[in-house]
Amino acid sequence: MVTYLLKKLNLVVIIMSIMLFFLVFQVSTNSILLNSIKNSNFIFSKLMALSDTKSEIYSLNNELSKTRTKLLAIGATVLSNDRNSEEENNVKKQLAHIAKTLQLTSKKWEILKQKHKSDNSFKELDKKFKQLHNSLIELCNFLSAGDIKSAIKQPTQKIQDSFFDSFVIYMGDLNEDLQQQYINQENAYKASLIFFVCFLAISLFFVFFSWYLLKNTLITPLKKLGESISTISSGDLSKNISLEGKNEIAKLARSIELMRVNLVNIVNEIKTYTNHSLSGIGKLSSGNNELAARTEEQASALEETASSMEEISSTVKQNTENVANAASIVLSATNLSRNCGEEVNDVVRLMKDISEYSNKIFEITDVIDSIAFQTNILALNASVEAARAGEQGRGF
Secondary structure, eight states: OHHHHHHHSOHHHHHHHHHHHHHHHHHHHHHHHHHHHHHHHHHHHHHHHHHHHHHHHHHHHHHHHHHHHHHHHHHHHHHOSOOOHHHHHHHHHHHHHHHHHHHHHHHHHHHHHHHTTTOHHHHHHHHHHHHHHHHHHHHHHHHHHTOHHHHHHSOHHHHHHHHHHHHHHHHHHHHHHHHHHHHHHHHHHHHHHHHHHHHHHHHHHHHHHHHHHHIIIIIHHHHHHHHHHHHHHTTOOOSOOOOOSSSHHHHHHHHHHHHHHHHHHHHHHHHHHHHHHHHHHHHHHHHHHHHHHHHHHHHHHHHHHHHHHHHHHHHHHHHHHHHHHHHHHHHHHHHHHTTOSHHHHHHHHHHHHHHHHHHHHHHHHHHHHHHHHHHHHHHHHHHHHHHHHGGGGSOO
């Protein structure tokens, strides 16, 4: 069924479908990969933020605890009655340093507070921190003023315990949040691993499917078409070229099949024309033979004419001799005419005879000219026939 559908599709459609599928698949995988990286970065940044928050809160809590411990030590020093001026100055310096430390702690806390504006659980811890911070400032002021009773009555320990309870609760929530982020990170890693496996499987399927498409629509038809073209180029025009389908390869195969059929028709026409040419050559050969026979006949006729010419020439020569004799006779007759008149009549008769012979000689000369003219015509015809005969008439 798949092969049948592939044969109905154009090659361009198949290639564009493969490219489109690859593009969609690539965009989808890249989107998922980018989203996974984004989530991983978000989880990692949140883990780092929670870890930094935890460290900062621990640090501020330790600073407050150390500050209260120092204040208690200063309070013990203030309670002793045997203090000298040097100790008094030392106590003032320590209290001034503690006041600065509390100011720095308050600034650090405000910075931390800005990072957790939307955190409701941090608001309770902030409230307790401010109570403890104000309590420590108040305790520092009492000790600076030497008001030991107020310092002793101040519930700093209770406030610190309340802050510590809120601190423990918040740290518990923070640890749970950290643990959840670690779980999310692990889940993201597992999801990335599953995605990678699915991506690999889909890629392999896509590669094999593309190979199947290209093999059935391009490689195999081109191989068959190449074999058919090789067969035609070797001179074998008897095998048909048939490729089913409507794609470009099938159209090319049909065009080559049409070319093969046309070549077969041309070869058949050439065979027919060759047979006609052979029959014409046979007729031409027989015509040449007839021409050669006629040429031989004309040659024999020319030989006979030549012999006749020789006879006529001998006759003319003889007549010429007769005329010469007649001339001598006329000369003799002229001499004799002086002696006798009777012989004049004989001479007249002889002159008439000579005149008749002269007329005959002129007639014979006309006949010779006519025969010579006919001989020239026969020779010209023989040359024409010899030229038509070609190689067979060259010797003639």
